[in-house]
Amino acid sequence: MPRRGNWRRWLNDSASMLVPFAIVIGALTGLGAVGFRWLITAFTRMFTGYDDYSGLGRVPSAHWPWLGFWFLLLAPVIAGAVYGPIVHKFAPEARGHGVPEVMYAVSHRGGRIAPQVSLVKALASALCIGGGGSVGREGPIVQIGSAAGSTIAQVLRLDTKRMRLLVACGAAAGISATFNAPLAGAFFAMELILRDFAAESFGAVVLSSVTADVVGRALLGDHPFLSLPMFAVRSPYEYLLYGALGVAVGIVGVAFSKILYLIEDACDWVWRGPEWARPAVGGLVLGVVLIALPQMYGVGYPVLENAVEGKYVIGMLLLLMVGKMVATSLTIGIGGSGGVFAPTLFIGAMAGTAFGTVAHSAFPTITESAGAYGLIGMGAALGGATGAPITAVVILFELTGEYSIILPLMAAVVMAAGTGHLLSRETIYTAKLWRRGVNVDAPSTTLPSFTAADVAQPAPDPLPERASLKRAAAALASTSLGIVPIVGKDGDYLGCVTAQDVTQALDDPDPPERVADLVLRPTALAADTQPHEILAALAGHGATGLPVVDQDGAALIGWLTYETVLARMHPEITNESDVAS
DSSP states (O other): OOOGGGHHHHHHHOGGGHHHHHHHHHHHHHHHHHHHHHHHHHHHHHHHSSSOOTTSOSOOOSSOGGGGGGHHHHHHHHHHHHHHHHHHHHOGGGSBOSHHHHHHHHHHSTTOOOTTHHHHHHHHHHHHHHTTOOOBSHHHHHHHHHHHHHHHHHHTTOOHHHHHHHHHHHHHHHHHHHHTOHHHHHHHIIIIIIOSOOHHHHHHHHHHHHHHHHHHHHHHOSSOSSOOOOOOOOOTTHHHHHHHHHHHHHHHHHHHHHHHHHHHHHHHHHOOSOGGGHHHHHHHHHHHHHHHOGGGSSSOHHHHHHHHTTOSOHHHHHHHHHHHHHHHHHHHHTTOBOBSHHHHHHHHHHHHHHHHHHHHHHOTTTSOOHHHHHHHHHHHHHHHHHSOHHHHHHHHHHHHOOGGGHHHHHHHHHHHHHHHHHHOSSOTTHHHHHTTTOOTTSOOOOOOOOOHHHHOBOOOOOEETTOOHHHHHHHHHTOTTSEEEEEOTTSOEEEEEEHHHHHHHHTSSSOOSSGGGGOBOOOOEETTOOHHHHHHHHTTOTTTOEEEEOTTSOSEEEEEOHHHHHHHHOHHHHHHHHHHO
16 A cells, blocks of 8 residues: 555556446446436426326326326426526536537546536436426436546546546446446447547446446346347348448438537527526427427437337338427527437437338338338437447447347448538537537647636625625626625625626515625636636636635635636737737
């Protein structure tokens, strides 16, 4: 055992320490996945009275039968009214589909993910899905597991390299626990999160993935999450059809990505209210979609199974495919929380089964039934949309356990991935980051070495929590930031109050007596926060800046804005400005 002074170096450098780290993260993520699935079922029962509503059709809720199917209009609104404020206040990064945030944390933040993301993401995504959000549970579980790995690394103060690896272990465990697919979880983490296949890394993520799968199977039972029929290749000529299927589904996968961000942009353009209210108001539009197509309620695995089993005609298959694209995009666009992994599988199954229906009608003697093409279409859509062909092949193989599908699956996935690459330089995950100006394949820009405390400017004079609204208004009128900090009796930092909130409160017929009733607690930067984390936290707070607090989060020690950071990063620019003036 190393001496006390060298224990942290030993944690960072010892390959043997990866074993307990991977096991602990895998176990925690496995338990988290079980709890998350229980939450989804609980909230779905709360709104509908059923474990999964999507395969039932347009039926009334068992809890509110007097509402008829109109409860579909209210469920997304109620759910959004609950999770919207929670996400906005405690973890804005929990909004959306999760995996891009993990990729960004690994590539540009050294693997740092806020510890509260796990709980907020679990609650928000479970409410969103249970309340009708047409998203998947895989992205949230990936983010939950990754946050667990990052939290352990931050508590132990591990270096960046090890922290990134533990984040990848959490991501692998999340996929493994969801699909009962430990190999797919490991390849997902290596192919999308770490984006390399180093031997040491692979061993750690495999161990974490296996541990999560063991925990999941022990608590949920040893059965697959989907019951899929078995198929085989009927003729060598059928490989040509599977190749054509790959191209067709690759186009569909790219279309899904484009529609997702097109609708998200449209929602951003339309919405002018506070972000915390966006999911509830947008839930009305989602409710209209659910009334028109109730199969879009929640994740939709029963509908996927029905499609692969041949229970829908081609027109319905195409309607479900387009409906899922719109419903998922709308759920994300209104500020919902959930993944796009399962919707991609859903869309691939619909497109593949529709393709197979046509192929089997044209060549009945040399083709398998339409469901076989739906099964292969799932993998093809996943490979084409995510740019992760290895993960797509492995996960479909683990789901079916049939070696006979490997060759057609590989042919279709490769063609889909190639088609997706030709049509779009970005995948459904990297497109979200690229739109923010982030390239996960490019090395992070080297920034000067400084901490938040080094560049903080004096904070606006704080107000006591018992200050009146008129006193707060006078203080806000004297600062250009439009925000002032609030402190308690002992001088401890409590939060901030904005000019907008005070103005609206003064206009209220019954305004609060004390400014403490209006206190918000925006993201506060710890004194030792590093440059990349500072820039990430400032995003969206450019006009007001952010408070800087001590390591305990109790004392306010300064204020940070883009201007103060820019002056430290590029002193030559500010010097030139001074000379010019």
